[in-house]
Amino acid sequence: MDEQQNQVTEEQQTDVTEQEEQTASETQNPETDAMENDEMDDDDMDMDEMMEDEENFMALYEESFKRFEEGEVVTGKIIQIDKDYVLVDIGYKSEGLIPIREFIEPDGTVAAEIGDEVEVMVERLDSEDEGVMVSKEKASKIKVWEEIKVAYEEEGIVEGTITHRVKGGFSVDIGVPAFLPGSQVDLRPVRDLDSMVGKVFTFKVLKYNRKRSNIVLSRRVILEKEREEQRSSTLQNIHEGKVVEGVVKNITEYGVFVDLGGIDGLLHITDISWGRVKHPSELFGVGQTITVKVLDLDLERERVSLGMKQLKEDPWTTASDRYPVGERVSGKVVSLTDYGAFVELEEGIEGLIHVSEMSWTRKIRHPSKVVSVGDDLEAVVLDIKPSNRRVSLGMKQVAPNPWDVIGEKYPIGTTIEGRIKNITDFGMFIGIDEGIDGLVHISDISWTKRINHPGDVYKKGDEVRAIVLHIDRENERFSLGIKQLEPDPWETISERYQVGTKVNGLITSVTDFGIFVELEEGIEGLVHVSEVAKEKVKTPVGQFNVGDTVETVVVNINPKERRIGLSIKRLEEDEQEGYFNEYMASNKPASSALGEAFQRAAKIQAQNDDNGEEEE
Structure with a gap:
């Protein structure tokens, strides 16, 4: 490289020497001067052009001897690229050399082409061999520091990329490393600090010290200024009843805070939907853009109440038309209580199925025994009161009442077979049809046996036969008998055991x-x-x-x-x-009178004994 630089310098010196000798010879030759004067007289335009070319040549000649100072930033043009250096023509007697590493991108490519203009800083001048070392990186840093100075003095901004987290904040690349305190990142504390790494933002320069390479930035100052501008604009244009767009800023269990542009409004959970909302987070996410209506505005305290359900008509105003009494409807179970299940028929309209309306035959102690939250089911509208926002539903009414036909299916005297479902002190319940159980009272188990408890004779799950004794449709009672399967032995007791x-x-x-x-x-x-x-x-x-x-x-x-x-x-x-x-x-000779008297006394005694027994 030094040989190439020396060769380029020698060629430039040779060209300069030849030009000087030619100029001197032409000046000392009077014949040449005369010829030139004749030509100038013939054509003034050609002479002017020659003079202009000569002036330009002299300027270039003088420029070739221009002196540079170390640390100075100049603009040059790339004239050669090799594996170690990039040669840049900066107008000096020799080209500047820049290490090739300053042009290598992260992916390994060289970001330099012949003819590109680059700003470089003069690092070192060698007066002996007239060589010069320049740096593109240092020139960039000098320019960055100048931009930082201008931004600081003129209340400007700089752009940079958050590179990584450091103690107390972040490191930001703005051309040179800078520090961004954690308190200056956003208007509110950032929960996920790692999510900020790698993002590009604009910053305000709070302070800098070039000697110490210390720069402190702030993003919060910019956001506060923007927010204040938005706030003023929003307060001028907002009013009650206006429909606006906002961004979900925060979500709580009682509502959603929405940024309307410099001012926050509260969308309460009761104003989100005409229907049931368990938690706002089920419907919204932070950063989501939503449309809301201004319900109330307090400019003094800067409080804004918002509503979303108000953008739609109240479904209860026409509920009677859509859900008349007797109408068969479908819905989803959304809530269970001890007394029933709430079914959502549509957004904003829920009906109650009371436990007494869930089954014709079963006594439901809790609705969870029949339905679960999320179940889809059918029901019948029993009553509707839009003024109270209430709808009474019946689930058992979807099917016919089995007690209406049970008498036809099982007439009195019919013999049935069933499984014992439950045993109590007073009898046994036998399954007849789905949801209908028949009772065999303890007195109807046997004609003759003395039974202290039905469990002494039967156990739960046993298959038994019985006869239908009575059906009480109103009280929904079905009476059965087991002993009636056989004749009553007491009906013929007199024939088998006569008196005496x-x-x-x-x-x-x-x-x-x-x-x-x-x-x-x-x-x-x-x-x-x-x-x-x-x-x-x-x-x-x-x-x-x-x-x-x-x-x-x-x-x-x-x-x-x-x-x-x-x-x-x-x-x-x-x-x-x-x-x-x-x-x-x-003993016939004995006195007959005495014998008769003894017999009469015995009969009287017997009669007295009979009378005494009857009295007892």
């Missing part, structure tokens, strides 16, 4: 008032305490034991009350009377 018949039975219970004796399965008779023995007995307890077999005689039968009277005492009396008759037959 001797029977054997098993003692099932011993009480103070008598002894219960089982004659057959489910059929028990009572030996009253007065019928236990001829002698007066206060209580049979202790004299008889449960499980013992005892012989008795039937003394009375009451099929309606399902009672059989038994007697042990009568059995003994009959035996004694038999002995007496045998004795009298074998």
Whole structure:
């Protein structure tokens, strides 16, 4: 490179020497002067052009000897590019050299072409070989510092790119590194600071020190100025009832703050939609542009109330026309309470399905047992009151009431089969149709068995047969019976156990008032305490034991009350009377008068005993 520079310098010196010798020879030759004067007389225009060319040549000649100072910024033209340097003609005796690295882009390409003009700073002059080193980067920095000075003094702005985060703020590239404090980034604190990196903004120069290479920037000052200008314009043009556009600035649980242009307005959650809004964040996002209506304006406190639902007509004004009573409608479940479910028919109109209107047959304790939030369903309008903004809906009315046809489907006396769904102290519920259960009362389980609890005989889930006994449509009751599947054994009890018949039975219970004796399965008779023995007995307890077999005689039968009277005492009396008759037959000579008197006394005693038992 030094050889090329020396060669270029020698060629320039040779050209200058030849021009000087030619000029001197022409000046000393009188013949030449005469010829030139003749030519000038012939053509003045050619002479003028020659003089002008000579003046330009002299200017270039003088310019070639121009002196530069180190640190000076000049403009040059690229004349050569090689692998190490870029040669720039800056009008000096020799070209300036710029390292090729100053032209290499991040992607590795060289951003330089022959003929391009560039600003460079003179770094070093070599008076001996008349070489010069120049820098494009340093020239750019000098220019940047000059721009920073102008921007600071004249309240201007600079543009830069946020490169990375540093302690207390950001580093910004504006041609030279600068510092942007975190408090000067935006009007409000920035939550995601990393999102700012890599973005280009304009900044105000708060202060700078070139010696220390210290520059402090602010973006907030610019934003505040812009906001103030917008605010003044907005306040002049805004009024109640005006429809404006704004940008969502902040979202809270009670509403949305909207930037209308330098002034914020509140869109309350109740003014977002005629329908139900759980949280504004479901409908809006920060930075979103929305259209709103000014509902109220307080210029003194600079408070603006906004509305969005007011841009549409209130749906309740014509709700009666769209939802008449009896109309079948569809909607989505939006909320559940203990007493029912709210169904959205359209935006702004919700109807209530009370738990009592959810099923014809089931007793719904909570609506969650039937529906869930988000379910789509059909219902029937039962009542509508637009003034109160209420619609009553019925879900069970979509299908016919099964109790209206249950009597036709299952007439009284019909035998049905079903599964036991529930067992209580008073009976069992058997599933008949979907939603309809029949009750078998504990008294209708068996004709003869004494059942303390239905669970002692059946369990939940058992399949049973029963007969329809009664249907109460108004009270929605369905009565069933199991014992009615067989004849009532008490209807023929008199035929099987006549009065005076001797029977054997098993003692099932011993009480103070008598002894219960089982004659057959489910059929028990009572030996009253007065019928236990001829002698007066206060209580049979202790004299008889449960499980013992005892012989008795039937003394009375009451099929309606399902009672059989038994007697042990009568059995003994009959035996004694038999002995007496045998004795009298074998002793005929005895006085007949005495025998008759004894028989009369025995009959009187028997009658008295019968009367006493009936009274008891």
